[in-house]
Each structure stands twice: as C-alpha cells, then as structure tokens.
Amino acid sequence: MVISEGEIWELLEGVFDPEVPVLSVVDLGIIRSVSIEKQSVYITITPTYIGCPAMQTIEKDIESRFADSKINNYKITTSISPAWTTDWMSKKGREKLKAYGIAPPQNEPDKSSLFAHPVIVPCPLCDSDDTKMISQFGSTACKGHYQCNKCKEPFDYFKCFR
C-alpha cells in the first residue's frame, strides 16, 4: 500500500482532543511532523500541558485510526522541545473553538510579569468585550474560567500559553 504524507495529515484531522472534541490534533498544533520512509510512517507529537491526561488518549486514538486504515508500520514519538504554544493552534481551530462556546486564545503579553495585565477576552456567545476573569484555572489544564458582564453567561477561555 502506498500512502502519502498528505493522506496521513488528513487522517489526523479526524483525531480529536477528547476534552475539547471540536479540535483535531492538527488544529491543536500538537502534530509536529509527519514523514514517510520506506513505507513506514513517522509522527512526532508534543504534549500541550505535561500532566494533561488527554495525551495518552490522543496517542491511543491515533493508533486506532491507523489500525482502521490498515496502516501497521508507524512510529509515534513524543517530543517536548520546542515546547507547545497556543500560537501553533490553527485559524480554523480558533474558529471552531468559538463556535463551540470556548473563547479562543488571545494575543497576550508574556506571563513573566507577576500580576495579570487585563486582557480582553470577548464573550464567545454574544461577542461583548465586557467580560471578567473568574479564575485562571478552569475545567481542564488549558482553560480559564470567565464570565460575560453583558449576557451574564459563564464561559471557558482557552488560555494563551507561550
């Protein structure tokens, strides 16, 4: 069987983050490389947050996706450097997040400063800029907890991570 790198990427578009099921692993930016050598597929993935329990599930999902497509010769390598950043999230992924009700990562300044600079996170439901942070830590490692002052709805914010 001859398979191309493009077809592997397409296949990976069908593997989703178990905690944010609208984002594929490609949208998330965790697939760092795909290559094919002598009919073997080599993939490098990088974790989002080190302790994120979704990473193990994602690897298993990729494996079963390959099994479905009768791809048996492959190797998945995990690499932690360069470290994942939300800058690697695709534009399509950001749009899908918003449509799902999660505010996509905003262009925030570096986190080295001790206290939070106010960053405007528009409400994914009514688009109002008048929102407030409830907590920097939300339902999963990658999200913070916000509330909209206009429509009053609480919402998740996919934190800027860089």
Place this chain on the structure above:
Amino acid sequence: MTTKEALYKYVLRLGDDSLILGQRLSELCGHGPILEEDIATTNISLDLIGQATLFLEYAGSLSNEFKTNDELAFLRLEKDYLNVLLVEQPNGHFGDTIMRQFLFDAFRLPLLTKLQDSKDNTLSSIAEKALKETKYHLRHSSEWVVRLGDGTEESHHKIQESLNTLYRYSHELFFVDEADVLLQQEAIIPELDDIKSQWSQTIKDVLEMATLSLPTNNWKFEGGRMGRHSEHMGYLLAEMQYMQRTYPNMEW
C-alpha cells in the same frame, strides 16, 4: 562522584520537589475552600505531577537501581526522597497552602528560566516546558498572597502566621552540595546567586503589596535535600505509595 551520579541526584531533587508538592495539593481535590480554588489547586497539582513524571523518567535513565518513574515515585524509602522540607509541610489552612506555594513558585520561576540554558539537552527541554506552567502558578499564588495579606484583619493575621512558620523552610531551596558544585562547574545547572536575588526581590515586592513582613528571627530548617524529613513525610508517603505497594506493578 561522577557527573552522571551528580546529575541523577540533582534531577531527583527537582523531581521530588514537584512530586511531593503535587501530592500535597492533590489532597485538596474536592476539599478546596471554594470551587474555583479547588479547581486551581488541582490543576497546579496536575502540572507538578506532570513535571515530576519528566524529571523522574530522566532520573530513571541515569540510575542503576530504579528504572522507571513509577518505581522512583512509589517504591523508594523515606530517606531516599530528596525534596526540600517546604513542600512536604501540611496544607494547613488556605493561607498556609498559598504561602508554601508562593515561596516555592518564586524560586522555581527563575530556576527554570536559567535551566533552559543547561548544557544538558534533556534538562533544558524539561525546564522550557515546565516554565510556561510555572508562570501561571506564580501569578496565582502571588495574587492570593496579596489578596489575603491586604484583605481583612483576620486573613492578614492568618497569612502572616503562615509566612512566619514557612519562611524558615525556604532557605533550603538554595541548598548546595558537592553534586551541585560539580554540575555548576560543567554548566549543566546555573549558579544560585542570581536566582536567589530574583527570588528575594519577588518575595519583597509581593509582601510589600500584601502588607506583610518577613519574620525577624533567623531560623533555618533543612534536611530534606539529604533525605532527612519532617514527621509529616511518612504519612504522605503511606498514602501516596499505598496502591503500588498493595498491588505491585499496577498501572493506570
């Protein structure tokens, strides 16, 4: 002592700091003072245990005795853990939990920043990865120190007590022995002077905003880095190691 032996010891020390503090914070899962903080401390715990996984995996590759990160995490004896005493201190009330975290985060941030330049590629990669999460941790703990210190009379009093109790454990973060000296000479780990002055500056800035003051006594407690632990450690290990010792080789 060879470089490899020194590196093993050093990586273990960092890994144990992450592991034991992660374990402590995980005790708050379902018991946080408010829902948001329950979630926050549990998330920070998860990050720290994630860091411990990387450090201990690396330590395992440098050890002749323990091979996997699970063996290192769950099958060592108390005297073989090399974390600082600070991280094994009990959660106490929320002010204690936050102050312990703040003293630790304020050290970890400059340490990991410098460790990114390590000549050891694995160590620099782990530092690069862990640093991003640590920025969030320090911000979280700093904001709470200010909020409690500059809060009500009661919260101010309580967190000042936490500082008085925990500050004496913070000096051990700057512990140096022959392993550290050897690794510093080989540019595998950074010198601590800059890190200490950054740490002191962060402490000074945040305490000032929090209207808190450093304790005037000069007590310093140490021992963890050499495997001598406080009376709290045995209980922590008993809970943490229970599953692995009861069901050997179990995996999630």
